[in-house]
Amino acid sequence: MFLSTKKCEGLGECIKECPTGAIRLIEGKAFSCITCGACAEACPNRAIFKNRYGGYVVDRARCNACGVCEMTCPVNSIHIEDGVVKGICARCGICVDACPIKARIDAYDVIEDRQLKFLESLNLTVQPTVKVHKEEEKAQRTNVVTDPEKCTLCGRCQYYCPTDAIMVDVNLEGKCTQCGVCEDVCPAGAITDTTIDPEKCTLCLKCVKECPNKAIYIDDFEVKIRKPEPDEEIEGKIVSCLNCGLCAEACTHGALKMVDGKLRYDPTLCEECSTMDCLDVCPVGTIRLADEPERKIKGFCVSCGRCVKACDVNEARSFQNVAWTGEVSEDCISCGVCAEVCPKDAITLKKGSIEVDTEKCILCEKCAIHCPADAIPKTTMYKKSIKDGFTLVEDKLCMNCKLCTKICPENAIKETEDGKIVVDDSKCTYCGACSNACPARAILFEREFEVSQ
Numbered sequence: 001m002f003l004s005t006k007k008c009e010g011l012g013e014c015i016k017e018c019p020t021g022a023i024r025l026i027e028g029k030a031f032s033c034i035t036c037g038a039c040a041e042a043c044p045n046r047a048i049f050k051n052r053y054g055g056y057v058v059d060r061a062r063c064n065a066c067g068v069c070e071m072t073c074p075v076n077s078i079h080i081e082d083g084v085v086k087g088i089c090a091r092c093g094i095c096v097d098a099c100p101i102k103a104r105i106d107a108y109d110v111i112e113d114r115q116l117k118f119l120e121s122l123n124l125t126v127q128p129t130v131k132v133h134k135e136e137e138k139a140q141r142t143n144v145v146t147d148p149e150k151c152t153l154c155g156r157c158q159y160y161c162p163t164d165a166i167m168v169d170v171n172l173e174g175k176c177t178q179c180g181v182c183e184d185v186c187p188a189g190a191i192t193d194t195t196i197d198p199e200k201c202t203l204c205l206k207c208v209k210e211c212p213n214k215a216i217y218i219d220d221f222e223v224k225i226r227k228p229e230p231d232e233e234i235e236g237k238i239v240s241c242l243n244c245g246l247c248a249e250a251c252t253h254g255a256l257k258m259v260d261g262k263l264r265y266d267p268t269l270c271e272e273c274s275t276m277d278c279l280d281v282c283p284v285g286t287i288r289l290a291d292e293p294e295r296k297i298k299g300f301c302v303s304c305g306r307c308v309k310a311c312d313v314n315e316a317r318s319f320q321n322v323a324w325t326g327e328v329s330e331d332c333i334s335c336g337v338c339a340e341v342c343p344k345d346a347i348t349l350k351k352g353s354i355e356v357d358t359e360k361c362i363l364c365e366k367c368a369i370h371c372p373a374d375a376i377p378k379t380t381m382y383k384k385s386i387k388d389g390f391t392l393v394e395d396k397l398c399m400n401c402k403l404c405t406k407i408c409p410e411n412a413i414k415e416t417e418d419g420k421i422v423v424d425d426s427k428c429t430y431c432g433a434c435s436n437a438c439p440a441r442a443i444l445f446e447r448e449f450e451v452s453q
Contacts, residue, residue, distance in 0.1 A: 002095055004030040007103035017098035019401030020439045021086035022077055030104070033077040033089035039069035048088070052339040052436045053349040055091030059441040060084070060397045084399050090439040092403055093351030106350065138325045139346075139361035142261055143243035144307060145379050150316035153234050154179040155212045157307035157317050161240075163265075164298040165286050166307060168212075170236035176215040176227045177234055180312070182207035196223050237381040241286045241301035244364035246343060247278035262303040270296040281343065283366045284382040285451070322363055322379055326356030332375040333409040336436035338367035349436060370449060372431050382451070389430030389447035393421045397442035404434035404443060 004014075010028040022033040035055055040048040047062035048069060063085060070078045070085075078087040096104045146157075155168040156179040170177060176194055183191045186207055190200035201223055208216045208223065215226045228234070243263060248256040255270035256263060256278060278297065279287050286299035303319075311317040332353055339347040339354070346360035347367060368378035372386055393404070393413070398421055405413045405421065412427035413434060435445035 001034045001107050002032055002089065002091070002093070003105055003107055004032075005103050005105060007101055009101065009103070011100065013098045013100055014095035014104055017094050019092065019094065019403035019406075020088055020090055021079070021081075022089040023095060024077070030095075031075070031077075032095070033073075033087060034075055035089050035091060036074065038072050038074055039078060039088060042068050042072040044068055048085075049441075051090060051349075052336045052347075053091035053093075053351075054355070055439075056088045057090055057439045057441055058085045058088065060399070061441070084440075086399075088439065090403070090437060091349075092407060092437050092439075094403070094406060096351070137358045138323045139356070139358045139363045140321060140323045141243060141245075141363045142303075142319065142321050144240065144301060144303070144305070144317055145320040145322065146238050146240065146381070147316050147318070148238075148381060150314045151238055152313050152316070153177065153236050153238060154313070156180060157238075157240075157311050159210075159212045160306050160310040161301075162304060162306060163300055163302055164290070165241040165301040166238065167240070167286060167299075168236065168238045170213070170234050172213070172228050172232060172234055174214050174226060175232070176225050177213050179212060181210055181212060182216060182225075185210045194225055194227065196225065198222060239284050239286060239380060239382040240307075241282075241299060242284060242363070242365060242380060243301050243303065244283065244362050246281045246283065246362070246364050247287055247300060250277040250281040252277060256300065263300045264302065265295070265297075265300060267295045283364045283369060284380050320379075324356075324358075324361065324363060324377065326354070326358060326361070328354055328375045328377075330375075331373040333373050333431060333433060334407065334437075335372060335409070335431035335433040337370050337372060337432060338376060339436075340432065341366045341370045372429065384449040385452045386430050387448045387450040389428075389445070390425075391423045391428050391430060391434065392444040393423060394442045394444055395420060397440055399440045399442070401439060403437050403439060407433050407437045409433060 008029050010025050012025065014030050015023045023030050040050065040056055045062045045064060047059045048056055049059060051057050065080050065083045067080060070080055078085065096106060153168055153170050154177045158166040158168045159179065159181050178194055187204060188200050188202050190197045191207060208218060217224055245258045248258050248263060252275060253269045253273045255266050287297055288299050290296060290298040308317050308319065334349055334351055336349050339349055343364065343366065344360045344362060346357045348355040365378045365380055368376035369382055370384050402415060405415060410427045410429055412424045413421060415421055430447040432445060432447065435443045
């Protein structure tokens with residue numbers, strides 16, 4: 001909930017700015033909805049829902065203004081004006097920014113075991129139940145990570161991965177990336193540093209067959225290597241399994257499971273499956289159908305470490321304990337994409353930030369992969385961006401609170417001269433901030449993602 005401290009002078013700026021009319025003055029102090037959820041539980045039409053900010057919104061298409069929520073509210077915050085339910089906090093946080101003397105605070109920001117003394121010293125108007133954060137709280141997992149600063153995208157790790165859990169995509173198709181596989185497989189020792197000794201070469205063509213980038217060919221009884229031009233540089237990305245375990249959770253036949261933090265696979269159980277849900281849930285798309293008789297799927301890391309041993313470029317691949325405390329950069333636009341795609345419902349939006357339940361988070365990185373502002377840290381080079389979508393404000397449902405105009409990071413939503421709220425399609429990036437914040441569910445919104453190249 002949002003609270004007023006003893007500094008509150010009853011100026012009323014928060015009341016003016018609150019888009020849902022959820023703040024009122026009582027004896028010179030600002031009191032507001034405590035977001036307890038009693039209204040949502042009591043609503044006979046199921047018209048009140050919890051949004052991604054942890055606040056509550058009214059679906060006006062379902063609401064018939066029966067007044068049950070108003071009678072149920074324990075702090076008498078809810079009231080009905082002209083058939084529109086008001087007084088329910090959507091947790092947009094605008095009241096905090098609106099207060100000129102910083103007397104409004106977010107209860108989530110009260111932290112650690114000193115919270116009770118802190119509340120007493122501030123003489124808060126309400127004694128809340130406060131979420132406690134500890135510095136040591138963080139989500140963790142162990143997997144093989146690529147250092148993009150060190151990786152040369154040669155593809156050597158991809159070649160030696162026994163489960164095809166590494167995918168390297170480069171721009172120089174058909175040209176040598178200096179992976180060294182040809183040197184490894186040559187039975188005559190005829191290849192050194194991508195140079196072929198014709199006197200030693202037996203023309204067995206093993207190198208031609210095994211070259212990951214198809215850069216070796218034969219020309220007039222001589223094996224040759226197609227190398228990049230002097231002005232050509234290798235560009236691309238490397239994506240590998242994150243060992244998050246989502247595939248194992250989705251596997252309905254138990255063919256994939258986590259054992260001591262490592263993925264294990266039984267192909268005999270996989271043969272019975274027809275849904276292949278594991279493919280859909282993989283956050284980086286490494287799990288895919290195999291074209292081999294001994295297994296049905298590939299692309300899951302078994303933590304064998306062979307890629308680490310094979311990599312001879314300054315430890316570009318290594319086992320790491322990946323951790324995240326839930327912190328994001330200042331680039332966060334509160335769009336809600338992260339909360340939307342999180343498979344564990346571990347993320348709650350805050351204005352300009354997010355709240356992460358580290359006990360639920362499994363570090364699948366779906367939030368970071370989809371984040372349009374790149375505000376969330378990630379270890380994978382896999383990325384999805386918003387391809388297309390549409391945003392429409394339904395006039396019949398809009399309560400004209402103008403919260404969408406204030407929260408839109410692109411200033412794409414404006415009020416027309418006749419009082420209607422409209423979206424400028426030329427500016428809208430389909431981030432979803434307006435849809436997540438709308439206290440009346442008046443915004444029709446859809447988006448489509450695509451893998452970034």
